[in-house]
Amino acid sequence: MTSSEEKHKMLQKLSSAKLGISILFGNTNITLRDFLDLKEGDVVRLDNSVEDNLIVCVNKEKKFFGRPGMVKNKLAVRVVDSYYEKDDIM
Numbered sequence: 001m002t003s004s005e006e007k008h009k010m011l012q013k014l015s016s017a018k019l020g021i022s023i024l025f026g027n028t029n030i031t032l033r034d035f036l037d038l039k040e041g042d043v044v045r046l047d048n049s050v051e052d053n054l055i056v057c058v059n060k061e062k063k064f065f066g067r068p069g070m071v072k073n074k075l076a077v078r079v080v081d082s083y084y085e086k087d088d089i090m
Contacts, residue, residue, distance in 0.1 A: 023066065023077055024055040053080060062088075 026046025038044070053065035056077060066077035 020057075020059050022057045022060070023068075024057065024062075026052075055083060 026048040028044055028046050030044065053067060054077060055062050056064035056066045056079060058064075062083045064079045064083050065081040066079050069076050069078055
């Protein structure tokens with residue numbers, strides 16, 4: 001158990017920590033030629049459905065499931081569940 005003061009100090013130190021956050025929208029296979037020919041407005045078909053949760057990565061590790069949305073006219077992701085390695089099997 002940690003004291004309230006120790007917890008507060010720990011949170012202060014962590015508040016300035018930088019984390020890399022990325023969202024996986026899906027996967028696809030395309031040829032190198034198709035990749036090089038991509039231009040604005042092209043559509044790339046992914047392997048998941050629009051109803052599927054997105055995978056939220058923290059420092060390149062899968063950590064959460066999320067749903068896309070908007071907050072004050074900015075893109076956002078709402079975390080809906082934790083990600084476990086067993087989820088890769090499904």
